[in-house]
Amino acid sequence: MLHLILRNEQAQDVDAIFKLTESAFKNAEHTDHTEQFIVNALRKTQQLTLSIVAEREQQLIGHVAISPVEISLKTSDWYGLGPISVAPEYQQQGVGSALMQYSLQQLKQLGAAGCVVLGDPAYYSKFGFKVIPNLTLADVPAEYFQALSFTDMFPQGEVTYSQAFTATQ
Numbered sequence: 001m002l003h004l005i006l007r008n009e010q011a012q013d014v015d016a017i018f019k020l021t022e023s024a025f026k027n028a029e030h031t032d033h034t035e036q037f038i039v040n041a042l043r044k045t046q047q048l049t050l051s052i053v054a055e056r057e058q059q060l061i062g063h064v065a066i067s068p069v070e071i072s073l074k075t076s077d078w079y080g081l082g083p084i085s086v087a088p089e090y091q092q093q094g095v096g097s098a099l100m101q102y103s104l105q106q107l108k109q110l111g112a113a114g115c116v117v118l119g120d121p122a123y124y125s126k127f128g129f130k131v132i133p134n135l136t137l138a139d140v141p142a143e144y145f146q147a148l149s150f151t152d153m154f155p156q157g158e159v160t161y162s163q164a165f166t167a168t169q
Contacts, residue, residue: 002056002093006102009051009063014043016060017053017085024085034168035083039065041164049079049110052103054086054095061087062095064103067162069116071135075155077113080162100127104148114149116159121146135159 009017021036042048047067054062064084071078081103086095104127107115117124121131121143129146134156137145147154 002090002095004062004095004098005055006052006098007055009048009053013053013060014040017051017063020060020063020087021083021085023088024091025083027088032168035085037167037169038083038165039063041167042067042162045162045164047162047164050103050106052099052106054099056090061090062099064099066103066107066115067164069162070160071155072157072160073155075113075157077111078155078159079107079112079115080159081115081117082119097126108150113151114147114154116145116147118145120144132156137161 017039018036021039025031025033025035042065043051048065049068050066052064053060062085064081066079066081069078069080084096084099104115117129118137118140124146127148129148131142131145132147132154135147135154136142137159
């Protein structure tokens with residue numbers, strides 16, 4: 001297991017987070033390669049509720065962004081997880097899992113009601129995420145959109161992420 005320091009983003013991390021996110025998604029499937037622009041847009045619009053980095057030997061090797069989401073039936077205190085990035089040379093070594101566990105713990109401490117994620121159901125189900133009937137994201141196959149409630153209550157409706165998720169530069 002790698003020795004990691006997990007901490008909140010600091011101002012001097014911004015460029016490294018951009019480069020890390022870009023490289024983490026460079027060869028990924030099912031992406032339009034705009035994740036680094038999304039993180040910057042979330043930051044610029046004060047929608048970056050949590051921005052946590054994983055550091056190893058003074059090098060940033062992982063990052064997770066968490067931002068508020070809107071749910072059509074006016075449920076509050078729900079957040080979206082992602083993008084989550086791990087440097088290619090550190091993928092499959094537990095960095096993403098450490099970031100997931102830490103960020104979910106931080107969300108609970110903020111009083112969040114729950115979190116949604118768009119991604120690989122096999123991966124995110126390990127952290128308690130599951131498909132919730134009647135909680136949807138437009139134009140996405142249901143099995144790839146999952147939620148985790150911190151209160152055992154799940155909202156219903158359509159989820160909308162911040163406009164920052166449309167950023168392309």
